[in-house]
Amino acid sequence: MTLTLTIDTERWREHHRGVLGQYPGLVPVCKGNGYGFGHHRLMRETTRLGTGLAAVGTVQEAARAQDFYPGDLLVLTPYRNGEVSPALSDRTIRVVSSPGHCDGLAGRRVVVELRSSMRRHGITEADLHALRPVMSGWEFEGFSIHLPLNRVGGAGGAEEVASWVRRLREERMPLRQVFVSHLSAEETAGLHAEFPGTRFRLRTGTKLWLGAPKATRYTSRVLDVTRPERGRGLGAGRRQPASGPHLVVVSGGVSHGVGLRAPKTLSGLRDRARHVVGIGHACLDHHLSPFLWDGVRCRFAAPPRLQESVLLVRGGGPPPKVGDEVAAQLRYTITRPDRVVEEPQVPPAASEVR
Known part of the structure; x- marks a missing residue:
């Protein structure tokens, strides 16, 4: 984990x-x-x-x-x-x-x-x-x-x-x-x-x-991948979507800084419009996660837990496998990784390659 x-x-x-x-x-x-x-x-x-x-x-x-x-x-x-x-x-x-x-x-x-x-x-x-x-x-x-x-x-x-x-x-x-x-x-x-x-x-x-974003990256380990049975609950009281996505459990929860948000000052019509759209998605329990698979941000299947998150990965391509690394776009100033690895070069994560 x-x-x-x-x-x-x-x-x-x-x-x-x-x-x-x-x-x-x-x-x-x-x-x-x-x-x-x-x-x-x-x-x-x-x-x-x-x-x-x-x-x-x-x-x-x-x-x-x-x-x-x-x-x-x-x-x-x-x-x-x-x-x-x-x-x-x-x-x-x-x-x-x-x-x-x-x-x-x-x-x-x-x-x-x-x-x-x-x-x-x-x-x-x-x-x-x-x-x-x-x-x-x-x-x-x-x-x-x-x-x-x-x-x-x-x-x-x-x-x-x-x-x-x-x-x-x-x-x-x-x-x-x-x-x-x-x-x-x-x-x-x-x-x-x-x-x-x-x-x-x-x-x-x-x-x-933080001025050299290409020099650093976050990745998360896939812990489990399942496909829920139709009609069964999804996450904490959630219903299974009709599209039948895969449920992917990854490392990284609230103790790491995942899912934490700070108040943001809005300036301009575009910022306000995006904020209103975000409220609409939140009302439908559609919350984007910071984790990416196949270059696309996944949605949370349920609120992040203490040390892990459950994601919805929809069809259209092969799902991740247990042990894979998925990319994560996280705020450095609130994130506490489990480990820091220093390498001569940073190869692209598997989830970042289409």
């Missing part, structure tokens, strides 16, 4: 080197489930890149990573007074996003998060005067600004960063380095040209780890 992530290692690393070449001072982000690859593997690749600094999401992630990553660790979750934190090494850098939450950081390495148009957390221009008195007690590493991923209208991301840098200059704040996100290589180069005394360092995980 195995859901496998296979990596074409050399192609994957070639992409990493390309991103590093585009973004000098790159800061790899290794958080959550390790973008589907796991923290150990991403920290190993970060060490190979030689960036000297990696970003993690939480203090718990930092505490685990400091045992096997030799570089500095930037914790992206802002510091809060009174937080319960595991023991962290002096290689850890904390983020401050409010002048009211700075207790206990004297002598610590600190980055100040600036409020962006994302409107999440971060200090505002009005906070700068309150922040200045406590900054002198820190080992100050720089400022940080987290831009929205999808910018619609208004100023571009580079202009938003530049506006903040000009304001910080007016306040005579130290501007040795600024950590940024979701900027293109051209935008980052433009900032370096406009502010030659400041180092702009891109923090990214998606662009770095």
Whole structure:
């Protein structure tokens, strides 16, 4: 019972080197489930890149990573007074996003998060005067600004960063380095040209780890194949379709991230129309799965179980056999495979070949 992530290692690393070449001072982000690859593997690749600094999401992630990553660790979750934190090494850098939450950081390495148009957390221009008195007690590493991923209208991301840098200059704040996100290589180069005394360092995980889709793939092992008897129930209370498809049990269930969905922001008539069509299919219990056979996405026969899923594979071609591998199109940021295989090359899965 195995859901496998296979990596074409050399192609994957070639992409990493390309991103590093585009973004000098790159800061790899290794958080959550390790973008589907796991923290150990991403920290190993970060060490190979030689960036000297990696970003993690939480203090718990930092505490685990400091045992096997030799570089500095930037914790992206802002510091809060009174937080319960595991023991962290002096290689850890904390983020401050409010002048009211700075207790206990004297002598610590600190980055100040600036409020962006994302409107999440971060200090505002009005906070700068309150922040200045406590900054002198820190080992100050720089400022940080987290831009929205999808910018619609208004100023571009580079202009938003530049506006903040000009304001910080007016306040005579130290501007040795600024950590940024979701900027293109051209935008980052433009900032370096406009502010030659400041180092702009891109923090990214998606662009770095998931930017070469042909270098990685998920596959699932077929565990069982049956053809249900007419009139018998299908799955949990489902009736057998008249077309009599095969029922195929494959590895991969909710514990792996299969069948999990997040709210999505809809923009435009086409997105809304697709969403309405999806609701209609859901009302008829027609749920597309992420698994493919013969190049076609299969439907779920029943809701995914903890570690396996039951699929409907309709006629028209030979069904899969027990032991076959079927392709799976899964979100890396929520998927936890049973194993990760690194190979020089990734051959196409049998289910991807027509």
